[in-house]
Amino acid sequence: MYTIIVGCGRTGGELASRLSRAGHEVVIIDRSEASFANLSPEFTGFKLHGNAAELSLLEEAKIDRADVFVATSDDDNVNYMTSRIASCIFNVPRILVRINEPEKEILYEKTELETFSPTTLLAGQLANTITDNLE
Amino acid sequence: MKLILVGGDKATYYLAQTFAAKGHRVVLVNKDRDYCEELSEKLKALVVCGDGSQPSVLEDAGSRSADALLALTPDDPANLLICQLAREVFSVPRTFSIINNPTNEKIFKELGVEQVFNKTTLLSELVEQKVTSENIDTILSLAGGRVNVTQVVLTDDSPATNQKLEELALPPDSVIGTVIRDEGIIVPRGDTKLQADDELLVFTLNTNQGEVLEALVGSKL
Numbered sequence: 255m256y257t258i259i260v261g262c263g264r265t266g267g268e269l270a271s272r273l274s275r276a277g278h279e280v281v282i283i284d285r286s287e288a289s290f291a292n293l294s295p296e297f298t299g300f301k302l303h304g305n306a307a308e309l310s311l312l313e314e315a316k317i318d319r320a321d322v323f324v325a326t327s328d329d330d331n332v333n334y335m336t337s338r339i340a341s342c343i344f345n346v347p348r349i350l351v352r353i354n355e356p357e358k359e360i361l362y363e364k365t366e367l368e369t370f371s372p373t374t375l376l377a378g379q380l381a382n383t384i385t386d387n388l389e
Numbered sequence: 390m391k392l393i394l395v396g397g398d399k400a401t402y403y404l405a406q407t408f409a410a411k412g413h414r415v416v417l418v419n420k421d422r423d424y425c426e427e428l429s430e431k432l433k434a435l436v437v438c439g440d441g442s443q444p445s446v447l448e449d450a451g452s453r454s455a456d457a458l459l460a461l462t463p464d465d466p467a468n469l470l471i472c473q474l475a476r477e478v479f480s481v482p483r484t485f486s487i488i489n490n491p492t493n494e495k496i497f498k499e500l501g502v503e504q505v506f507n508k509t510t511l512l513s514e515l516v517e518q519k520v521t522s523e524n525i526d527t528i529l530s531l532a533g534g535r536v537n538v539t540q541v542v543l544t545d546d547s548p549a550t551n552q553k554l555e556e557l558a559l560p561p562d563s564v565i566g567t568v569i570r571d572e573g574i575i576v577p578r579g580d581t582k583l584q585a586d587d588e589l590l591v592f593t594l595n596t597n598q599g600e601v602l603e604a605l606v607g608s609k610l
Contacts, residue, residue: 307466309492331466338500357444
């Protein structure tokens with residue numbers, strides 16, 4: 255499986271390391287070279303330094319042959335733009351997007367893209383744990 | 390018509406002023422609190438201070454009843470998201486965007502932003518047209534390049550210096566919208582006399598821009 259990950263923060267770095275360890279082909283993109291320190295030593299994929307919202311960089315990442323595209327950066331606007339490019343221009347089969355500000359989720363309602371909001375997930379999990387313990 | 394202008398720098402003020410002068414309702418959205426204060430002091434427009442890429446901020450700006458939205462931020466991903474929010478969530482009929490990276494033009498169009506103004510391309514076209522004069526600066530090119538907003542600074546030698554507007558032989562389809570003099574703003578009338586160092590904002594068609602600039606400063610594009 256060929257996966258492109260945008261954003262090498264804690265989440266992106268951990269995800270890239272796990273997929274790489276499991277034997278998948280991974281390209282990770284970040285605009286800060288220092289962020290690649292978030293990758294584990296077992297990461298054997300490809301690191302691309304630059305702005306993922308630039309078409310030329312996504313082309314360099316060979317987005318046209320990606321099976322999965324994951325936008326994990328801390329900039330919702332970049333996540334939106336890159337995931338729309340992956341979907342509308344390159345028809346990447348599976349696209350997952352991190353949403354930092356839950357109110358932006360509304361933009362994805364009419365799309366096929368799978369969204370993950372850490373805030374909503376964590377709050378939901380906490381609420382469930384609390385109410386389960388009450389019962 | 391109700392227009393929302395999101396982000397942008399100095400040009401935003403002039404744009405807002407132009408639209409307001411034509412009788413349109415203008416709403417400005419800007420992240421910069423100081424600039425927002427300046428804008429609301431100077432303009433008769435609703436100013437919303439906030440990040441226009443947040444749905445709640447666009448909602449506060451009254452997007453649901455807007456006729457058009459123009460995204461002017463220096464960040465292309467933000468411009469794209471703002472236009473898509475406007476169209477898909479708030480059903481704004483027309484969206485326009487400035488793009489900073491010329492390769493994004495194709496992407497914006499493919500993703501449904503109706504009209505893009507490519508800053509880099511516009512500037513490079515101007516350079517190709519050999520705009521070497523230091524006192525002429527095209528600020529905006531609209532309607533696919535058919536309408537231009539040009540900033541002109543008069544010097545002692547300019548033909549228009551010390552002339553009243555009504556004495557200038559300007560072509561019919563051109564307007565001097567604003568005169569900036571000593572930081573003050575003058576909306577000129579026929580009897581307004583122009584002075585050296587006046588900064589004029591001139592609205593022209595691309596067909597008469599050269600003629601207008603020649604009448605004002607003696608050089609043309």
